Amino acid sequence: MNCCICGEPANGICRFCGRALCEEHFQTKSIFLAIYVTDDGVPKAIAVRDVLFCGKCKPQPSPLSMPELQ
Numbered sequence: 001m002n003c004c005i006c007g008e009p010a011n012g013i014c015r016f017c018g019r020a021l022c023e024e025h026f027q028t029k030s031i032f033l034a035i036y037v038t039d040d041g042v043p044k045a046i047a048v049r050d051v052l053f054c055g056k057c058k059p060q061p062s063p064l065s066m067p068e069l070q
Helices: none
Strands: 027-037 043-053
Touching: none
Parallel strands: none
Antiparallel strands: 027 043
16 A cells, blocks of 8 residues: 555554544544443543544544434
């Protein structure tokens, strides 16, 4: 696979959109894996820092409503 920006061999894949990235063109970003509420009502999140990010895709800053899935 080749980098989506320069065409050189890729070193990884964007965690958000799947684009291939070489070491020179990847960025990092944090991602939430799960958000839950504890027994005492406190919201908590499990997150991972520094996942690969292409910088081209636009992860949404907040959840999207999907009423059609109800």
